[in-house]
Amino acid sequence: GDSVTQMEGPVTLSEEAFLTINCTYTATGYPSLFWYVQYPGEGLQLLLKATKADDKGSNKGFEATYRKETTSFHLEKGSVQVSDSAVYFCALSGDGGTSYGKLTFGQGTILTVHP
Amino acid sequence: KAGVTQTPRYLIKTRGQQVTLSCSPISGHRSVSWYQQTPGQGLQFLFEYFSETQRNKGNFPGRFSGRQFSNSRSEMNVSTLELGDSALYLCASSLNLAGTEAFFGQGTRLTVV
Numbered sequence: 053g054d055s056v057t058q059m060e061g062p063v064t065l066s067e068e069a070f071l072t073i074n075c076t077y078t079a080t081g082y083p084s085l086f087w088y089v090q091y092p093g094e095g096l097q098l099l100l101k102a103t104k105a106d107d108k109g110s111n112k113g114f115e116a117t118y119r120k121e122t123t124s125f126h127l128e129k130g131s132v133q134v135s136d137s138a139v140y141f142c143a144l145s146g147d148g149g150t151s152y153g154k155l156t157f158g159q160g161t162i163l164t165v166h167p
Numbered sequence: 168k169a170g171v172t173q174t175p176r177y178l179i180k181t182r183g184q185q186v187t188l189s190c191s192p193i194s195g196h197r198s199v200s201w202y203q204q205t206p207g208q209g210l211q212f213l214f215e216y217f218s219e220t221q222r223n224k225g226n227f228p229g230r231f232s233g234r235q236f237s238n239s240r241s242e243m244n245v246s247t248l249e250l251g252d253s254a255l256y257l258c259a260s261s262l263n264l265a266g267t268e269a270f271f272g273q274g275t276r277l278t279v280v
Contacts, residue, residue, distance in 0.1 A: 086268060088271075093273075094273055095173075095257055095273045096257065096259075096271040097271070098269075098270070101268055141210065151223070152215055153198045153200040153216075153217065153222060153223055153261065153269075154215060154225075155202075155210075155259070156212070159209045160210075
């Protein structure tokens, strides 16, 4: 079945540092890939997405490129802010019939940014 | 445009009781999915409904059930509650087009005592 693996956390950075959160996936066919962010006490918000190989999703300074050859979708940001502190989830949506409405999530990475 | 609305936000129930959670999707969205979030298991898919039909189901016992109404609003029910059912239950709605994202509600925090 489909699966998503994220780098172990938590990740602690100083403001303006470079961020990378690794994400790899296992899926048949051509899944769509997403990064969601969750702030304390909230649901999940879509951060960015990519729907086919070599697509780059970007939003609010965050970027991730859909690499089919390495089955990866790493999240990057050049300069993090304190307000980026949250939990980040990598997720995929399969393209098969058994994937209707189903997102498969990684375990989440806690990011804390200090001033 | 209103987002996904889940009610109630918080619930405390006793073991053995049952509970019903509600989700109103974004207007025009006909696909509604439910997820359970716990510190130990992370985010796990429960089931998905489209046009009042369950199309997909995760690996949860039969105590977990759901339904969708003609206006796309959805409910999930958990019977004979166990302590391990304590979790954040998240509802998501989408347009049901390939590659489109799901929009999540704020969730219902269920505590079983």
